[in-house]
Amino acid sequence: MAQHTLEVLVENSPGVLARVAGLFSRRAYNIERLTVGPTANPEVSQMDIVVSVEGHALEQVIAQLDKLINVISIKEIKQESAPEVHDTQPDYQN
Amino acid sequence: MSQVTGAQSLVNSLEAAGVDVMFGIPGGAILPAYDPIFDSKIRHILVRHEQGAGHAATGYAQVTGRVGVCIATSGPGATNLVTPLADAAMDSVPMVAITGQVPSLAIGTDAFQEADIRGITMPFAKHNYLITDPADIPRAIAEAFHIASTGRPGPVLVDIAKDALQKMTDFKYPTSVNLKGYQPRLEPNAQAIADAAALITQSSKPIFYVGGGVIKADAHRELLEIANLLGAPVVTTLMARGAFPDSHPLHLGMPGMHGTVAAVTALQKADLLITLGARFDDRVTGKLSTFAQNAKVIHCDVDPAEIHKNRFADVPVIGDLKHTLQALIPELRAALKKHQPDLSEWLRQMNSLKSSYPLGYDQPADGSLSPQYVIERLGKISGPDTIFTSGVGQHQMWAAQFISYENPRTWLNSGGLGTMGYAVPAAMGAKVGAPDTTVWAIDGDGCFQMTNQELVTCALNNIPVKIAIINNESLGMVRQWQTLFYEGRYSNTSLDSKRVPNFPMLAEAMGCVGLSCERPEDVDATIEKAMSINDQPVVVDFRVHRDAMVWPMVAAGTSNDDIMIARETAPDWDSQEL
Numbered sequence: 085m086a087q088h089t090l091e092v093l094v095e096n097s098p099g100v101l102a103r104v105a106g107l108f109s110r111r112a113y114n115i116e117r118l119t120v121g122p123t124a125n126p127e128v129s130q131m132d133i134v135v136s137v138e139g140h141a142l143e144q145v146i147a148q149l150d151k152l153i154n155v156i157s158i159k160e161i162k163q164e165s166a167p168e169v170h171d172t173q174p175d176y177q178n
Numbered sequence: 179m180s181q182v183t184g185a186q187s188l189v190n191s192l193e194a195a196g197v198d199v200m201f202g203i204p205g206g207a208i209l210p211a212y213d214p215i216f217d218s219k220i221r222h223i224l225v226r227h228e229q230g231a232g233h234a235a236t237g238y239a240q241v242t243g244r245v246g247v248c249i250a251t252s253g254p255g256a257t258n259l260v261t262p263l264a265d266a267a268m269d270s271v272p273m274v275a276i277t278g279q280v281p282s283l284a285i286g287t288d289a290f291q292e293a294d295i296r297g298i299t300m301p302f303a304k305h306n307y308l309i310t311d312p313a314d315i316p317r318a319i320a321e322a323f324h325i326a327s328t329g330r331p332g333p334v335l336v337d338i339a340k341d342a343l344q345k346m347t348d349f350k351y352p353t354s355v356n357l358k359g360y361q362p363r364l365e366p367n368a369q370a371i372a373d374a375a376a377l378i379t380q381s382s383k384p385i386f387y388v389g390g391g392v393i394k395a396d397a398h399r400e401l402l403e404i405a406n407l408l409g410a411p412v413v414t415t416l417m418a419r420g421a422f423p424d425s426h427p428l429h430l431g432m433p434g435m436h437g438t439v440a441a442v443t444a445l446q447k448a449d450l451l452i453t454l455g456a457r458f459d460d461r462v463t464g465k466l467s468t469f470a471q472n473a474k475v476i477h478c479d480v481d482p483a484e485i486h487k488n489r490f491a492d493v494p495v496i497g498d499l500k501h502t503l504q505a506l507i508p509e510l511r512a513a514l515k516k517h518q519p520d521l522s523e524w525l526r527q528m529n530s531l532k533s534s535y536p537l538g539y540d541q542p543a544d545g546s547l548s549p550q551y552v553i554e555r556l557g558k559i560s561g562p563d564t565i566f567t568s569g570v571g572q573h574q575m576w577a578a579q580f581i582s583y584e585n586p587r588t589w590l591n592s593g594g595l596g597t598m599g600y601a602v603p604a605a606m607g608a609k610v611g612a613p614d615t616t617v618w619a620i621d622g623d624g625c626f627q628m629t630n631q632e633l634v635t636c637a638l639n640n641i642p643v644k645i646a647i648i649n650n651e652s653l654g655m656v657r658q659w660q661t662l663f664y665e666g667r668y669s670n671t672s673l674d675s676k677r678v679p680n681f682p683m684l685a686e687a688m689g690c691v692g693l694s695c696e697r698p699e700d701v702d703a704t705i706e707k708a709m710s711i712n713d714q715p716v717v718v719d720f721r722v723h724r725d726a727m728v729w730p731m732v733a734a735g736t737s738n739d740d741i742m743i744a745r746e747t748a749p750d751w752d753s754q755e756l
């Protein structure tokens with residue numbers, strides 16, 4: 085399975101780590117690694133999440149993460165190329 | 179600005195949010211809030227179990243389209259709300275639950291009646307809050323109502339520490355809510371609408387696969403318009419009964435595990451599913467890999483996470499369904515002017531299935547009462563303006579099958595979670611939301627024994643609901659599976675409820691009128707008697723025969739192609755040209 089790195093900006097509110105971890109556990113997504121750190125804005129934290137998923141499953145992970153109210157934005161960090169930005173409303177894709 | 183208690187600020191906030199009724203039970207941690215509730219113009223209905231408060235809030239919300247509100251104390255009060263909150267999440271019901279929490283300094287100490295209800299509800303609540311500072315109360319309430327009622331609706335819990343209710347604070351209700359991480363997309367993408375219209379005109383076997391989202395979005399008129407415009411068949415899922423009139427010639431009925439042969443087969447044979455606010459639930463798709471294998475999919479939903487979740491969507495359209503259909507109708511009308519597909523052969527085939535395999539049932543040979551007959555008569559006599567609620571089991575499926583639903587918000591059931599005990603409290607909430615409408619709960623003898631205590635609430639608060647207990651003296655749906663899949667070994671499914679309890683006496687004890695009926699010839703008169711009583715709740719014990727089964731059936735995990743219309747009986751496919 086391919087590994088994907090997601091850079092997730094979250095509101096720095098209590099319970100937000102539990103929400104994200106709980107979502108991955110409940111929906112049986114594989115987390116390879118998860119780190120949380122501060123950003124320049126004290127109200128916002130950054131989570132870097134490495135997941136192992138295939139194809140449309142990645143879109144599902146991102147869409148489900150986006151449903152968490154405390155999740156502000158999700159960016160997929162591509163190894164080689166520029167980061168692919170998924171804002172909270174994924175754009176129409178055919 | 180004058181200072182108020184956090185409790186007063188909570189009640190002011192609920193009033194500012196437009197709450198007119200809430201269902202609940204007080205207790206230590208929430209007690210400070212009950213003092214200002216005493217003086218508030220909000221009607222508080224004192225239930226007998228918090229589960230009843232939760233399902234009542236759901237019933238109210240499903241009937242009115244507004245946010246249902248329930249309130250409970252910490253610990254057991256809050257955990258009793260877990261089932262209705264999970265239920266509301268599965269069926270996308272807008273609900274706000276308020277719970278008291280132990281004082282903030284006691285949180286984490288295993289204090290008396292402490293339960294981490296925010297943690298418990300995290301996996302399914304649309305969102306939740308733990309408030310320890312009274313200054314946060316108005317914002318949390320405003321956000322909770324906003325989140326519960328917008329986008330894909332759902333339940334939001336606000337847990338408030340007791341000291342936050344007691345401390346003094348300034349009350350100022352926010353004039354607007356702005357959440358960085360929550361901006362539901364309501365307007366569909368124009369390109370998606372154009373692609374959807376194009377795909378529809380290329381299809382020769384399209385079908386509207388309609389889910390509960392159409393009702394949530396109040397998009398039933400738009401659905402009627404687009405269905406008439408295209409002239410394609412329509413199926414309405416368990417959550418969507420009433421979204422499209424059952425009497426409409428394009429309606430093939432309900433799909434799914436106990437759907438009609440025509441509805442199930444139409445989905446299987448279609449070349450295009452125009453999916454509106456439905457989520458490809460396993461009870462509809464059967465074995466997913468064999469579901470509608472030749473169909474392309476247009477998936478219209480307000481929740482982006484439904485797209486590609488169970489089924490790949492060729493054209494996803496994210497947005498509020500009303501807006502989506504309002505945009506799609508003119509686009510489709512223009513596209514059809516250029517190319518009008520010929521759907522006549524497709525319609526002829528599906529109508530032939532519809533007339534060859536109507537829903538039906540056998541009258542019991544011994545002259546005893548048939549449950550389907552009772553439910554059919556209830557629907558006919560009470561009529562299409564009635565609101566029906568149901569429990570979970572065989573009676574639920576028969577109520578979905580044998581009553582004609584003509585209007586949205588007239589059929590309330592626990593579709594996603596399958597919560598036994600939903601019917602009575604949901605009927606209570608429905609009647610509070612629509613006091614001038616007749617509300618019938620069609621309940622099982624098993625389900626009724628889970629939540630009937632709310633009839634006391636109904637009797638004391640002038641909420642004259644009507645309950646039809648379909649008493650087959652068993653956990654009928656489970657028994658049906660034992661008949662079919664466990665060689666008739668009826669382990670723990672007999673309830674003996676024709677002996678105990680005496681339902682009419684139980685009803686009378688709770689301040690209701692209790693009636694009973696066990697002969698087919700008495701059914702109409704009994705229903706009419708119940709219909710004539712409007713100043714008290716009425717409970718009718720319909721004593722039906724226990725061996726009736728729900729058909730058609732697609733056994734769990736099998737393909738919709740293997741639908742059975744009776745035991746070991748498949749439709750006669752050879753006689754159908756499909």
Ligand SMILES: Cc1ncc(C[n+]2csc(CCOP(=O)(O)OP(=O)(O)O)c2C)c(N)n1
Binds near residue numbers: 570573626
């Ligand atoms: C709370 C809960 N417990 C157990 C079940 C499993 N279950 C599904 S239907 C059913 C039987 C319901 O019996 P009854 O209310 O008499 O309805 P019937 O099927 O006989 O019409 C049971 C036990 C459930 N859905 N919900």
Ligand SMILES: [Mg+2]
Binds near residue numbers: 571624
């Ligand atoms: Mg029963």
